[in-house]
Amino acid sequence: MLKMIDHSMIKQHITTLRDHNTLSAEFTQVAGRISEIMLYELLKNEPVNEIKVDTPIKKDVTGYKLSYNYIFIPIIRAGLTMIPNARRIVPDAKIMHIGIARDEVNQDYITYLDKVYKSKGNDHAIVFDPMLATGKSAAIAIKKLQNAGYKKITFIGIIGVDEGIEYLENEFGKDFEIYLAVKDPILNSKKYIEPGLGDAGDRAYGLEKDV
Template identity: 40%
Template sequence: MNNNFVLIDHPLIQHKLTIMRDRETTSGKFRLLLKEISLLMGYEATRDLPLSSKNIETPLEEMEAPTLSGKKLCFFSILRAGDGLLSGLLELVPSARIGHIGLYRDSETLEAVEYFFKAPKQLSSRLCLVVDPMLATGHSACAAIDKIKRHGAKNIRFICLLASPEGLTVLAERHPDVTVYAAALDRELNSKGYILPGIGDAGDRLFGTTK
């Protein structure tokens, strides 16, 4: 198992995830819950952000107060389902820079195929959080991180709703420097590369579309 794996098992997250797994949950409810969970997960993934101090005046006196230091964070959404996690993270850190990576999974090879990429500047000095609800085969996550690293990123974390043991193994082998934050580690992948027991296709459930 990947040593750089953080399971975020807060009761509120687990409760919301159970509702999301239910096949009867509507797209609107699914979308809202994913946003809420991503905000909660964001606290854990950013708990060690560097701080500096500055002088401020409260209504009563002057003080040295903590404030974030360094370049602004960068959130990378793996399209399209990653945008469901992105919305909650942006509520947490509205000033973050945003990157997008368009990937789809080839149905036969299960490999990731890129169709879009747009990134902010100065990635080498930013903490980059890559978001996608599923870490299934690991191919899309690895392809996204490969691309971000080629554009200079050095400090990368991956946030997902569900991870599979297979996906964690692949990501750990390709990118041992990347920590994965997940709300659940599910049992396995099926023959089509879907996580079991899973939540189904996150993008289709998020946007109310069908295959």
Template identity: 35%
Template sequence: MSQVHLIDHPLVQHKLTLMRRKEASTNSFRRMLGELSTLMAYEITRDFPLQDLEIETPMEKMVGKVIDGKKLALVSILRAGNGFLDGMLNVVPGARIGHIGLYRDPETLQPVEYYFKMPDNMGERDVIVVDPMLATGNSAAAAVQQLKDKCAPKSIKFMCLLAAPEGIKTMQAAHPDVDIYTAAVDRQLNDHGYILPGLGDAGDRIFGTK
């Protein structure tokens, strides 16, 4: 069974609380999401493998350790997942970017795919799938399944701001090999599939739409 990694660093929790406030402006919400995603990126890349690189300091030659960012792909579930990308690229600027377009059918709450675009050589890459909310888990599970079916990457992790117990259960049942990284596990979903207490619709709050 996959593990749920709660990123409870004080700075992460502080920024998340400020983002949850309904009076937070679009500008402040977007800015804090960028800052928070940078902090979360440090945690999710903690176990990434290192390789030796010979360099020359001002004093002498040495062998240091580096992450091969070119072998990492960040895959955004559109549209809200894009809010994570800039902050994460601050940490791993060499990462490639993929996009999966899904929308949730309002009647069935099931995901419908409308876009899929990935970098080359995905079979050689470690993948981090990003989406702010793991609510029902249906969209995340569908996105990961599409990646497995079409690309078969080396590994997949999933990162979100908030997760509901229902979404965690769905993801773990569908993809027991995909660990989940989140800043909070909230109480439950409401009748419309929104997380409680949550922070509202992340996409609308990032882009200033309704």
């Protein structure tokens, strides 16, 4: 289930990400700000538990706490840009890492890091990756989470295309939640999103190359 986040600040931030003159430090900061806005949108209807707290004035005041245990899974490298801001919103979230690389010659996907631990129950696992292109790296991460016992899984990206969206829906069903800020028109022959923003990982770490 695709959920597009329409927000004026996201539109401005996307423009900054697209601009090839944007320096890597600003690129990383802006990607984080977008993920923060999107995560707030995701969380707004999440279930909460009633708790009691003491204020400086009164004891046993009714309050609320998010019900799920949140697990954030950035797909390395580019997904790391989204985590610091996300963790500011949910400071008790656990972070697990998955490293997936695409061989640009034969287009195969290789998992070079797998730090997925088994679900302890009542978890909401959120996969972060700025770009949803073919959808294959996201699908690899999601399947690893399913195999580890996670029942509720959501994907948050910044820019996607129909090919990646449809791939995830075919793999995990139409009800699988995909959050995106922008949907671009095409995936080119090199499997880069157009107009896109280039290679998000390279740009975030100052290693931009021609694509």
